Amino acid sequence: MLSCDQPSPGLHASLCRCAPKLGRRLFVGGVAAALAAPAVRAQTSEDPFRIDVHHHYTSPALLAMMRGRRTRQSFNEAWTVGGSLGAMDQGGVKTAVVSTSDPGVFFGDYDAARALSRDCNEFQAKLMADHPGRFGMFVTVPLPDIDNALAEIAYGLDTLHAQGVGLMTSYVGKYLGDPAFAPVMDELNRRKAVVFVHPLSSACCTNVLPGVADQLIEYNTDTSRTVASLIFSGTTARCPDIRFIFSHGGGTVPYLVARFQRIFSGRADLVKLMPEGVVAQIQRLYFDTAQAFNVYDMAAMTKLMPDGHIVYGSDYPAANPVDTSKGLATLGLAPALERAIGRDNALALMPGLAHA
Numbered sequence: 176m177l178s179c180d181q182p183s184p185g186l187h188a189s190l191c192r193c194a195p196k197l198g199r200r201l202f203v204g205g206v207a208a209a210l211a212a213p214a215v216r217a218q219t220s221e222d223p224f225r226i227d228v229h230h231h232y233t234s235p236a237l238l239a240m241m242r243g244r245r246t247r248q249s250f251n252e253a254w255t256v257g258g259s260l261g262a263m264d265q266g267g268v269k270t271a272v273v274s275t276s277d278p279g280v281f282f283g284d285y286d287a288a289r290a291l292s293r294d295c296n297e298f299q300a301k302l303m304a305d306h307p308g309r310f311g312m313f314v315t316v317p318l319p320d321i322d323n324a325l326a327e328i329a330y331g332l333d334t335l336h337a338q339g340v341g342l343m344t345s346y347v348g349k350y351l352g353d354p355a356f357a358p359v360m361d362e363l364n365r366r367k368a369v370v371f372v373h374p375l376s377s378a379c380c381t382n383v384l385p386g387v388a389d390q391l392i393e394y395n396t397d398t399s400r401t402v403a404s405l406i407f408s409g410t411t412a413r414c415p416d417i418r419f420i421f422s423h424g425g426g427t428v429p430y431l432v433a434r435f436q437r438i439f440s441g442r443a444d445l446v447k448l449m450p451e452g453v454v455a456q457i458q459r460l461y462f463d464t465a466q467a468f469n470v471y472d473m474a475a476m477t478k479l480m481p482d483g484h485i486v487y488g489s490d491y492p493a494a495n496p497v498d499t500s501k502g503l504a505t506l507g508l509a510p511a512l513e514r515a516i517g518r519d520n521a522l523a524l525m526p527g528l529a530h531a
Contacts (some may be wrong), residue, residue, distance in 0.1 A: 187229070223269040224514075226521035226528060227496060228371060229422055229488025230271035231467040232259065234298035236291055237275070244282065250492040251276055258300065258310065259491060266489065270528055272311035272521075274341035275297055276493075277375035277394075280317055281346060288317035292327050300335040311528055313341030313371045319349065321358050328362060338525040339369030339418075344401040350379045351401045352408030364414035371420045374398045392455045398426025403435070406456050412448050418524055419460045420486060424467025428457060429475035444516025454479075463488030464516065468502035472518050482512055 233241070233254040241248050263271055275295050281288040292315045295472030299312035314342075316324040331337040340363060342351060349355055351372070363370055374394040381389055398421050405411050405419070421428070428435075432454060439445055439453035449456055462480055465488035467473070476485060489496040503513060522528055 185510045193249065195464075219477075223264060223267045224515040225266070225268045225487050225496070225500065226525075227263065227266075227268045227269075227271040227489050227491070228420055228486050228521050229373075229463045230259065230263075230268075230273050230496075231276040231300065231493070232256075232273045234295055236294040236298075240280075242290065246261050246278060248276070254492050255328060256306070257416075260306070262489075262491055262496050266498075266500045267517075268487075268489070268496045269518075270309060270311060271489075271491070272313060272338050272371070272528075274313040274371050274373060275315040277343065277373060279343045279346075279375065281319065281462060285317070285320045285323070288320060289323045289327075291315075292317040293330075296327065296331050296335055296337070299337070305337075308530055309406070311338040311525065313337060313339045313369075314360075315341055318342070318359065319346040319355065321355070324359055325362055328359070328366075328368075332366065332368070336527070339371060339420075340525060341371045341373065344372055344374045344397040345377055350404035352406070352410040354406030357410075360410055360414045360417065364416045366372070367416040367418070369418045369420065371422075372398070372401060373422050374401075374426065393408065395423055395426035398422060399428050402426065402428050402460070406435070406449075406453060407438070407442075407445065409445070409448050411456050411459065414457070420488075420524075421460055421462055422488065422490075423463070423465050424472045424476050425457075425460070425462035425480075428462075429479045430521070432457070432479065445502060458484065461486055461520070464499060464503065465490035466494050468499050468506075470506060472505075473506055477512075482515055483520050483523065485516050485522070 183328060221406050231254070233251045238252060239244075241252055242481070259271060280291040280295065295315040296312070299310070300317075300530045302310040303312060312331075312335070314328055314335070314337045316325045316327045328340055331340065344350065347364070351360070374397040376389040377395050377397050377400070380393050380396070383389070383393070402421060402425070435453045445453075457479065458481055462476055464473075465478065487499070489499045503516065508516070
């Protein structure tokens with residue numbers, strides 16, 4: 176992935192074009208200054224303060240699943256606790272809220288998914304206990320098994336004291352706004368839960384382009400599909416107290432706003448349900464910076480999303496907090512916004528991390 180510390184021909188001109196679009200969120204001269212400045216701010220490794228909301232782990236049971244199913248997740252298979260802590264220290268991350276990565280835990284066997292979810296959650300809770308202040312967790316749930324998903328949400332939030340719940344963008348071809356998942360959404364809304372949503376390869380669209388990994392295009396597209404599902408099903412309006420965090424800068428949503436608006440305006444039922452409009456619905460969501468920390472993605476994200484709705488995510492171990500922190504540092508963000516993205520916005524969502 177192209178990052179701001181690895182400019183391509185014409186990148187300086189692109190930065191100049193993007194700077195006005197970022198408006199108050201960037202110092203007008205900050206980008207040019209940042210290009211000449213050291214790549215990482217002095218606060219990175221000496222004084223870790225960031226909260227990383229997009230950080231994965233691999234338990235022994237997950238590792239066995241990955242190898243047994245030949246999921247070819249080399250980054251996740253190589254994960255270690257020490258590797259996470261080292262990357263966090265180098266990238267200035269104080270606390271990582273870990274979650275289960277794609278492809279999740281459900282492969283057609285409901286009992287196996289329930290057992291693997293519980294194993295994942297116990298492992299995450301042990302990470303928290305063994306390394307106080309360094310890890311939080313998002314509860315893994317065995318969807319599409321509704322009853323056991325509800326049970327695991329209760330166990331994870333009430334007994335293990337997780338910071339929120341982790342969901343995949345889709346389950347067996349159904350996106351999160353599907354009526355089948357309404358009981359889960361209603362419970363998450365009742366709890367005012369933070370919900371981290373991670374993409375995967377949809378059943379519709381795997382191995383589409385020879386030589387091009389699904390993650391390159393389909394993951395961001397799947398995020399956009401589930402955002403559309405939640406909004407156009409009326410779920411976000413019905414469940415306004417769920418705080419959704421979407422990965423990778425919100426997928427392709429920032430580039431689809433005009434299309435969302437056109438479809439929305441043609442639906443009288445949605446206009447009545449959400450009179451403030453579809454953009455306001457999008458702006459209630461949260462987007463993370465995982466693999467979206469370069470000037471192109473951030474120009475769109477900071478233009479669309481309120482300052483308080485962008486959170487730091489690294490996507491470790493597929494990507495690294497060092498690169499994320501370095502990329503954000505080169506943008507010349509106003510210090511208050513950089514601090515908000517790095518820590519304060521996540522802390523507002525998950526105040527229990529204040530001790531970190």
